[in-house]
Structures are given as structure tokens and as C-alpha cells.
Amino acid sequence: MKRVLVAGLALACLAAPALAGSIDRHALVSRHDVKLTKVDPSAPLMVGNGQIGFTADITGLQTFPEAYSNIAPLLTEAQWAWHAFPNPNNYTYADGTTSIDVRGTKQPYAYMKDWNEAEARPALAYLRENPHRFSLGRVALDLRDKAGKAAKFEDLTRTEQTLDLWSGVLTSRFSYDGEAVTVRTRVHPTLDMIVVDVDSALVAQGRLKLSVKFPGVSRTLNPDPSDWTHPELHTTKVTGEGASRLDVTRQLDKTRYFAALQADRAAEFTAAGPHAFTVAPKAKSRTLGLEVAFSRQAVPKLPTVTAADLAARAHWKNYWTRGAAVDFSGSTDPRAAELERRVVLSQYLMALNGAGEVPPQEEGLFSNSWNGKFHLEMHAWHAGHFALWNRPELLERSLPWYLGHLKDAQARAASHGLKGAWWPKMTGPDGVDSPSKVSPFIMWQQPHPIWMSELVWRDRPTPATLAKYGALVSETADLLASFPHKDAAGRYVLGPPIIPVQENYDPLTTSNPTFELEYYRWGLETAQRWRERQGLKRKPEWDAVIKGLPAPATKDGLYLPTETAPDFWDVAKSKACSRHAIDPKCMNRDHPSFLMAYGLIAGRSIDRETMRRTLRAVESDWDLRQTWGWDYPMVAMTAARLGEPDKAVDWLFYEAKNNKFGVSGMTPRVHLDEHAEAFVPKTVVSGGQIVPAGEPVGPDGQGYRRAAETYFPSNGSLLAAVAMMAGGWDGSKGPAPGFPKDGKWTVRAEGFKPLP
Numbered sequence: 001m002k003r004v005l006v007a008g009l010a011l012a013c014l015a016a017p018a019l020a021g022s023i024d025r026h027a028l029v030s031r032h033d034v035k036l037t038k039v040d041p042s043a044p045l046m047v048g049n050g051q052i053g054f055t056a057d058i059t060g061l062q063t064f065p066e067a068y069s070n071i072a073p074l075l076t077e078a079q080w081a082w083h084a085f086p087n088p089n090n091y092t093y094a095d096g097t098t099s100i101d102v103r104g105t106k107q108p109y110a111y112m113k114d115w116n117e118a119e120a121r122p123a124l125a126y127l128r129e130n131p132h133r134f135s136l137g138r139v140a141l142d143l144r145d146k147a148g149k150a151a152k153f154e155d156l157t158r159t160e161q162t163l164d165l166w167s168g169v170l171t172s173r174f175s176y177d178g179e180a181v182t183v184r185t186r187v188h189p190t191l192d193m194i195v196v197d198v199d200s201a202l203v204a205q206g207r208l209k210l211s212v213k214f215p216g217v218s219r220t221l222n223p224d225p226s227d228w229t230h231p232e233l234h235t236t237k238v239t240g241e242g243a244s245r246l247d248v249t250r251q252l253d254k255t256r257y258f259a260a261l262q263a264d265r266a267a268e269f270t271a272a273g274p275h276a277f278t279v280a281p282k283a284k285s286r287t288l289g290l291e292v293a294f295s296r297q298a299v300p301k302l303p304t305v306t307a308a309d310l311a312a313r314a315h316w317k318n319y320w321t322r323g324a325a326v327d328f329s330g331s332t333d334p335r336a337a338e339l340e341r342r343v344v345l346s347q348y349l350m351a352l353n354g355a356g357e358v359p360p361q362e363e364g365l366f367s368n369s370w371n372g373k374f375h376l377e378m379h380a381w382h383a384g385h386f387a388l389w390n391r392p393e394l395l396e397r398s399l400p401w402y403l404g405h406l407k408d409a410q411a412r413a414a415s416h417g418l419k420g421a422w423w424p425k426m427t428g429p430d431g432v433d434s435p436s437k438v439s440p441f442i443m444w445q446q447p448h449p450i451w452m453s454e455l456v457w458r459d460r461p462t463p464a465t466l467a468k469y470g471a472l473v474s475e476t477a478d479l480l481a482s483f484p485h486k487d488a489a490g491r492y493v494l495g496p497p498i499i500p501v502q503e504n505y506d507p508l509t510t511s512n513p514t515f516e517l518e519y520y521r522w523g524l525e526t527a528q529r530w531r532e533r534q535g536l537k538r539k540p541e542w543d544a545v546i547k548g549l550p551a552p553a554t555k556d557g558l559y560l561p562t563e564t565a566p567d568f569w570d571v572a573k574s575k576a577c578s579r580h581a582i583d584p585k586c587m588n589r590d591h592p593s594f595l596m597a598y599g600l601i602a603g604r605s606i607d608r609e610t611m612r613r614t615l616r617a618v619e620s621d622w623d624l625r626q627t628w629g630w631d632y633p634m635v636a637m638t639a640a641r642l643g644e645p646d647k648a649v650d651w652l653f654y655e656a657k658n659n660k661f662g663v664s665g666m667t668p669r670v671h672l673d674e675h676a677e678a679f680v681p682k683t684v685v686s687g688g689q690i691v692p693a694g695e696p697v698g699p700d701g702q703g704y705r706r707a708a709e710t711y712f713p714s715n716g717s718l719l720a721a722v723a724m725m726a727g728g729w730d731g732s733k734g735p736a737p738g739f740p741k742d743g744k745w746t747v748r749a750e751g752f753k754p755l756p
Helices: 002-018 025-030 122-129 305-322 336-353 376-388 400-404 406-415 448-459 463-482 514-533 540-548 568-572 593-597 608-621 631-641 645-652 712-727
Strands: 034-036 045-048 052-056 076-078 098-102 105-109 138-143 156-164 169-176 179-187 193-199 208-213 235-241 245-252 255-263 267-271 276-281 287-295 325-327 669-672 683-686 689-692 704-708 748-750
Touching: 025 305, 025 325, 025 336, 045 156, 045 179, 045 336, 052 179, 052 193, 138 193, 169 305, 179 305, 193 208, 193 305, 208 287, 255 276, 276 287, 287 305, 325 336, 336 376, 336 712, 376 448, 376 712, 400 406, 400 463, 406 463, 448 463, 448 514, 463 514, 463 540, 514 540, 514 593, 568 608, 593 608, 593 631, 608 631, 631 645, 631 712, 645 712
Parallel strands: none
Antiparallel strands: 034 156, 045 052, 052 076, 098 105, 138 208, 156 169, 169 179, 179 193, 193 287, 208 276, 235 245, 245 255, 255 287, 267 276, 325 748, 669 704, 683 689
8 A cells, every 4th residue: 555655656756747738648657667676476477469479588588488487478379360179070060069948948058967977078178278379489698608508597686577558569678697778668559579689798698689480279278279399280481581681480389471581681590499599690699680570471572670660659659649647747636646557557458458349358468368368258348348448449349350250140040949149168260169167158248249349330420330330239239139038928038048247157057047038128229229320210029028028136235146046145144155155055256247238338238326336235235255366346336336535436346366467567367266275275177277376365365266366347347447446437527537536536538439
């Protein structure tokens, strides 16, 4: 708290004279530059452009991966870089499905009853792990002592590193063997190309070269898909060499990609193994610049290092200048500076990890979880904020993925006897459902394409927008209207089978989750407005479902998570399910998603006072230790819409292990293991990976385990919440309606789009 207080006072003093003018964007961004003097073993810094991400160690490259935790590998991943292991048995989606009885009909679901089922059905394992992301290569320093031996990490001294957010340049400085080394790293904005230059007397001495290595793909895909031990399983072929450029073609099973190494002067390219090269200047020089470009096709002519540097700087200046901005200078609330830091760093990280051509995975381009596949229910958190921050073009980079897979989604709906487009939950670029215990029954991702398309429309309300996304909205709405079924009372019912956002429910006995009811209704209402904008008549079958969906279930004046859990709050308030116990039978954990029905959206059937009482119940009776990082901003959105801005800010800063933002702005993903003994290190399974656990922490030593250090839905939801709180929502009044008016907050906001 002391650090935040001091920073808050410094912020207030720094920019108070400029309150009357527009936001000084450069000052706002630059005061949150990331500076390190030693290794942060769980969070190496990143550079990237949304399509490619490069994690760098303290040298600015990927020289000493052993200095970092195994949950923080040094990777070079691209949104387009996917691989699949050979499939000699020709497994198809059908081999991974199970027939589920749905009201008397058998329907195919990519369902696994338990994780061990994959041992008996190898098709499940294959379909789950293929395709997967892989690392394109490792760019590092080849640093030698005077005897020619490779440098060790502990030999480095005076390490310091600065990530200049305004320019996107990572500058790393250190000393080795008495000589200073400076490394600058950045990524070209439109080419998948890492750009590096080095300045040191060691270059002239021939003791510092640049190294580029290409890995295979490991069978243990998570969190590091790189395999350095089986060079015979992949090929690296030199296809061209000039005075300053080397071109190679890479082959990993059926996956082919290309790479080009271009130096800023005549260079020696020396093979250092079957898949590795070193680069050194031919003429004696203390500097060396190198571009390492990756591509799905032969790499074209590349710009110079100087031109690439200028392009990267211009790109990031444009990013920070053109989008929305919020400045808390002048605030006296001690949390203001920390919130501003989190917001600025989250904008940087999401531009790197959430703005590519496919929906991002939960760990972005930092490392692999769930084999690098993406979870479409998270897409709204990953990318929706771009439109709210007046950067809709970044949201639109991934929306075409849905258009490209519209026929696949229609076929999936038809296989269930439904109309429209049924979107999978966990998938890769192929759009195929991944077998899972949970994924096939999660349905809250279905309205997302409508929500995201509506955000684009609100920014650009043109016939072109309607034409581009009209079919996506309409086909998605047809699924929303055909998925519910009528019960004996004539109501339209969601499920079974269904698993709500809060994933700890039996899919075969659950129906009418609160948020899904309101989100489906909202999606259908919005789709009808799209038809009206296009000059079309409303669809009567959609209106019938809008009217026939019941209001969310309540008991004792509180909203229930699902209609089929009438005793939920009674059990949640019991001693057995208090926050002092960890019992898997208790359901007051995971996402309190019913709050989204009057937060992320303004559900038409929601009663404000009932929702307010429900929020109070979450505050007192939810086990917030067993909650994910995106939940806290999500709850803040509900508090803001209820007119409780003080509560909204409190939720942004709720004290929980999953709500920490590290020095780089990355957030952890911590799990409670209900079977753990206090303060006994164990291993845990997280995101499909087995990783060593940290010491348990928390009020009772109840088995907290650090499972991963990157979870980008937390950053995305923070940006969505702050955009709402600063920029407002439909029906809100006054500037910054989500922030307290107690005199402690000075909020200057520019360029925001209101939330629907």
C-alpha cells in the first residue's frame, strides 16, 4: 500500500497543472515504462505486433531460458503458426464424439466423461492436442569468454532493462567480462519480424554473435512446445544466401514455414548445428543489427533495420495517440496511480496478445495452455475492449475467423437438429471442437459474435458494416432462437444439457442459467435491430423466443445461478461452504456469472434491487479465493451499472492472488487445491499442463498453488470495465459515471465508446 500511496501522490503532483487541457498521451504512457534490474523469473518481458509475440530474457533476447521458471518459457509464437502430429489412424471429429440423449434424441458431443478416458480412446487425445501452437525459433546472443566457452547467466553483471511503451523498444544493458553490452529489441508492425541491434566491444572481438535456432515440436506441448532433443524429426534447409541475408525453409511434419535472417551489413552466417546459425559482421565492428522474419510463404524483400525501427516507433506512437485514453492525474485516492499503471500495461499486452487474425488463447503468445488452442467464450474479454477503447480495427482482425467458419458452425447446429451457427468453445484455427469434460456444453460464447459485431456497428454505423457482419449476426441469432426448447408450461428453456459460465454444474441436469437467459434474449433483440437497420422485417420466431424466455430464477430476493439450483444461497451461507473451508461440493466458487446479466449487458428482465441484493450476497458468501482474474472487473461492471462506483473501484482492487498485476502488467492464475495439505509444495494441473506449485498462501494456508503467470482475460476484462466506468454505458449520466464523486478521483477520459 505504501508504494501505491507514494505513486499516487507523485501522479497528483506530476500532471495537476495540465488538467484543463487534453491528455498528454506521451506522459501518460511513459510514466509506466517497465524497468527491471534483475530477472523476473515468471514474467519475461514481451514485444510483438498482435500477430507475433517474442518473449525476451534480461539480455533482450532468448539467451538464458534456464534463468526463468518452466511456466515462463522464452518463445516466438505467431497467430498463424500451427502444427499437427501425424495422424496415421485418420482420426476425425466423429471419432471424438459421444452420443448424448437430449430429450429423446441422440446428439453428438465431443464429450469426455473423465480425463483418463483418453487412454482408452486415443482419438480423444489426438483431437484434443491437434492442431497446436509451436515456437518458430529462438533468437539469442552467442556470448563467449576469452577461452571460447559459452557465457553463463551468473557471469552477467549490472543488468538493467527498460521497455519503452511509447516506442515499443526494449533496451537491455549488462556487463560481461568487463565489457558493456546494449541490446535493443522490437517487432515490425506489419511483418512477423524481430528486429535487434547490439552494441559492444565484444562484437568487434568476435566474442559476441547473434544466434538463431529452430526447435522441433515437443510431445509435452504445455507450456513450452519446443523440442531441442530430436533434430532428426524436422528439417532446416538453406534456400538462399547473400552478403547480408540468409533464407531457410522449415519443415515439421506437414507444417512448412519460412525464415529470413537479414543483417544491417555484410555478415558471416555460420551453421552451428542442423537447425542453428550464428551471425557476425564480416568487417570489424562493435555493432550489429539483425532482422529475423518468419512467414507462411517465402519471405519477401525486407526493409533495413533503420527503416524497421522507425516503423515500429511510428506504429506504437499511433497506437497510443489514436485510441481512447484515461488519465487519473490529480487524484488523491492512493489507488489511482496503480490503476493507471494496470490500464496502460494491459493496453500494451493486449495489443501484443489479443489482436491477431484468430481469437487468442488465454495465454496469448506468451506460452501454451490447452495446447495453444483458444476458448471462444473468452474472446469477448480478449478483444471486445478494443472497440470500447476506440480501436475497433483490432477487434476486427479476428472477427473474420467466424465468417470463415460459418459453414462449419451451421453444420454443427444441424447435427443437433438446430438452425443457425453453433460456435465451439475450445478450438483451433480449424474450428473443430476439442473433446472435453466441460467444453461441449458451455454455451455462453454463442451470442458473442452478435455482441462484438454490435460494438463495431456502434463505432461505424454504415451499410458496409451491416453487409460485412449481417450474415454472422443472423445465423448466430438463428441458433439462439432454436437452441431453447418449450417446456410443459410453454416457456422456452435453455438446457439440459448446458453448463453455465460458472462451470461447476452437471450439464445433464442444469437448465436456465441466469446470465445465459439474459444474454440470449439480448442477442436476439440486438439481431432484430440489425434486421431493422437493413430494412428487413423482424423475424417472428425470434420474437417468440424473446417473449418466451423466462425471467431468471430468484429465491428469497436473490438471483440464483441456475433455475435448477434453488437451494444455492442456503448452502452457500452454511458453515460447510464458508470461506474458511474448501469443499468441492460447495458451489459458491468459480465465476459469479449471474452478475453479468446486469453488468456486461443490461438484461431486460433484471430487477435492479434484486441484483443489488445479489451483489451483497456475493460479497459476503462467495469463496473469492476460487475465482478467476477476469471476475473482479466483471463484478465491478455490475456495481457501476447499479450506481455504486465506490464498490466498482473496490472490486477492481479486491485483494486476491488472481487479481495481482506484476511489474510487466501480467496477471497470475492461481488455483485452490481442495485436497492439498497446508504449506506442502505439490504439482498441479493447469491448462492441460503439469507444473510445480508454489508454497500455499492465504488466510488459512488452504492450498493455494501458483499455476501460471499469464492469464490475459484478466487484462482484457480490466480494460472493458475501465472503459465502461470512464466512458459510460447506454443510459448513464455525466462523465466517468463508474468512478466515485467523493473528490478523490480526477478522471479525464478521451475517445471512449459507451457500453451497450
